[in-house]
Amino acid sequence: MLLLAIDTSAAATVALLRDDVVVARFGSADTRSHAEVLAPAVRRILAEAAVDGTDLDAVVAGVGPGPFTGLRAGLVTARTLGFVWGVPLHGVMSLDALAFDAVASGSLPAGSSFLAGTDARRGEVYWAAYRAPSDGHALPELLDGPRVGAAAGLPKGQPLVGRAASLYPGDVDGVPEFARADPDAASLGRVARLRLLAGEALRDTAPLYLRESDAQVPGPRKRATA
Amino acid sequence: MNRTEPLILGIESSCDETGVGIVRGTHLLTNTVSSSMDEHVRFGGVIPEIASRAHLEAFVPTLRAALADAAVTLEEIDAIAVTAGPGLSGALMVGVSAAKALAVATGKPLYAINHLVAHVGVGMVGGTFAGGLPPDLGALLVSGGHTEILRVGNIASDVELLGSTIDDAAGEAYDKTARILGLGYPGGPAIDRLAREGDPTAIRFPRGLSQPKYMGTAEHPGPHRYDWSFSGLKTAVARAVEQYEAAGLEVPVADIAASFQEAVVDVITSKAVLACRENGITNLLLGGGVAANRRLRELTGERCDAAGITLTVPSPSLCTDNGAMVAALGAQIVMNGGSPSGIAFGTNPSLPVTDIVLAAG
Numbered sequence: 001m002l003l004l005a006i007d008t009s010a011a012a013t014v015a016l017l018r019d020d021v022v023v024a025r026f027g028s029a030d031t032r033s034h035a036e037v038l039a040p041a042v043r044r045i046l047a048e049a050a051v052d053g054t055d056l057d058a059v060v061a062g063v064g065p066g067p068f069t070g071l072r073a074g075l076v077t078a079r080t081l082g083f084v085w086g087v088p089l090h091g092v093m094s095l096d097a098l099a100f101d102a103v104a105s106g107s108l109p110a111g112s113s114f115l116a117g118t119d120a121r122r123g124e125v126y127w128a129a130y131r132a133p134s135d136g137h138a139l140p141e142l143l144d145g146p147r148v149g150a151a152a153g154l155p156k157g158q159p160l161v162g163r164a165a166s167l168y169p170g171d172v173d174g175v176p177e178f179a180r181a182d183p184d185a186a187s188l189g190r191v192a193r194l195r196l197l198a199g200e201a202l203r204d205t206a207p208l209y210l211r212e213s214d215a216q217v218p219g220p221r222k223r224a225t226a
Numbered sequence: 227m228n229r230t231e232p233l234i235l236g237i238e239s240s241c242d243e244t245g246v247g248i249v250r251g252t253h254l255l256t257n258t259v260s261s262s263m264d265e266h267v268r269f270g271g272v273i274p275e276i277a278s279r280a281h282l283e284a285f286v287p288t289l290r291a292a293l294a295d296a297a298v299t300l301e302e303i304d305a306i307a308v309t310a311g312p313g314l315s316g317a318l319m320v321g322v323s324a325a326k327a328l329a330v331a332t333g334k335p336l337y338a339i340n341h342l343v344a345h346v347g348v349g350m351v352g353g354t355f356a357g358g359l360p361p362d363l364g365a366l367l368v369s370g371g372h373t374e375i376l377r378v379g380n381i382a383s384d385v386e387l388l389g390s391t392i393d394d395a396a397g398e399a400y401d402k403t404a405r406i407l408g409l410g411y412p413g414g415p416a417i418d419r420l421a422r423e424g425d426p427t428a429i430r431f432p433r434g435l436s437q438p439k440y441m442g443t444a445e446h447p448g449p450h451r452y453d454w455s456f457s458g459l460k461t462a463v464a465r466a467v468e469q470y471e472a473a474g475l476e477v478p479v480a481d482i483a484a485s486f487q488e489a490v491v492d493v494i495t496s497k498a499v500l501a502c503r504e505n506g507i508t509n510l511l512l513g514g515g516v517a518a519n520r521r522l523r524e525l526t527g528e529r530c531d532a533a534g535i536t537l538t539v540p541s542p543s544l545c546t547d548n549g550a551m552v553a554a555l556g557a558q559i560v561m562n563g564g565s566p567s568g569i570a571f572g573t574n575p576s577l578p579v580t581d582i583v584l585a586a587g
């Protein structure tokens with residue numbers, strides 16, 4: 001199975017996977033230049049692997065939650081590539097990639113509950129609650145979320161993986177080796193592959209904004225009184 | 227690449243229209259537009275985040291519809307052009323990301339171009355100028371996002387900004403005034419309609435930046451000889467409304483609308499025609515969404531006539547933001563031998579008109 005995965009929910013990341021092997025990977029920590037770096041990364045990765053887009057079995061996109069502008073750069077890229085190449089397009093919740101990484105590293109006891117959290121800016125985090133698999137399954141189970149809110153309001157007493165841990169160390173119980181981690185396209189691709197192999201339905205690429213746009217309907221003009 | 231009659235696909239997303247246009251040389255094949263305007267009505271103006279969300283949802287469907295309408299395939303396309311600026315940052319980012327993905331997936335060259343110059347480039351298609359762009363050309367662009375007067379030496383290589391608004395765009399002034407008068411959004415058509423029933427001389431609203439200290443003389447131009455300012459106008463309208471209300475009188479909405487419109491149109495046309503006369507411009511293109519305004523067209527026509535300037539207005543669907551104008555300018559750049567922009571460029575919300583096409587980094 002040949003997959004191209006893109007996640008721009010935090011960093012801009014791209015990965016090409018052949019079955020469980022990551023053939024090539026790109027990551028940029030700059031969260032403000034997704035529209036610049038993404039397309040060159042896709043072109044370079046495909047060229048280096050001598051893969052034509054039409055050879056892909058699917059394009060996989062991280063659908064967030066994440067800051068809007070960067071998230072959209074990844075989604076419109078994935079949708080356009082999928083359309084032109086005529087290959088299937090799948091969405092994966094970006095926090096699933098973080099949760100998968102944490103479980104795969106063995107940092108969390110089998111069957112234990114934990115949180116994955118990323119930077120939502122404005123003093124808030126995007127987060128979801130998971131349970132680590134206990135029976136040989138590689139995929140953690142989503143228990144709650146995704147949600148957006150203050151780190152102080154997260155469920156207490158559960159370890160947290162993801163950048164939210166280094167941003168709000170006083171509010172959450174961070175797993176040190178994942179305290180600065182962002183969702184990664186390689187892990188996102190692995191999650192998608194395992195779901196496809198298991199015959200599970202994947203989500204579409206509708207973005208998880210979790211917040212309304214900031215727009216406010218203007219109130220009526222104050223009238224001068226006679 | 228075919229540089230004599232190139233098949234160009236243009237992408238526009240700088241404001242609230244998702245546009246995909248396709249031209250072959252100067253021949254327009256499709257001008258497909260999806261607008262999020264209806265979603266902005268309750269806010270009385272374009273909300274950037276709403277526009278950006280709509281661009282994401284509209285892009286692939288609009289692309290698909292444009293290809294079908296033009297009956298061409300992506301393999302046949304010679305090059306892609308996209309608006310890199312000026313415009314709303316988050317909105318531009320969607321179209322640029324999509325255009326880059328399209329360039330990667332098709333292997334076609336990509337040209338990152340200037341939205342304002344594309345408003346002029348559109349004159350090459352749709353029968354606007356049958357014999358191509360005329361010499362000594364200027365462009366007056368009036369919309370919800372911009373108000374500019376340009377001198378166009380060569381559409382692909384030499385465009386100069388003579389003047390522009392220093393605050394609100396004219397269309398924005400219409401929207402804000404319409405909100406004060408309770409006329410809804412978009413304000414331009416509503417005010418234009420009501421203004422017919424009102425007296426344009428009822429209230430003398432200010433003509434911004436018209437005082438001698440801003441204008442100077444032709445020999446010694448002031449700091450804003452060809453510039454506009456509309457932010458004081460909405461304040462003046464609000465004050466006028468308050469005065470009627472404070473006096474317990476009925477607000478003469480039609481008279482205010484007509485007087486407001488007269489102030490806007492008077493100052494736009496007088497400064498534009500002055501800029502033309504002093505810069506050797508004898509052909510003027512009027513573009514942008516507000517080019518549909520009845521009074522603006524009328525007064526621009528009268529004053530151009532009096533000054534010996536030939537006025538040309540593209541059809542309404544080519545005046546508002548669209549992908550055909552991006553494709554039309556892209557075709558001119560390709561025919562002029564221009565180099566593609568690569569795929570590493572960034573968007574520029576305040577791209578100057580002198581940057582007609584971005585150079586590869």
Ligand SMILES: [Zn+2]
Nearest residue numbers: 369371514547
């Ligand atoms: Zn425009």
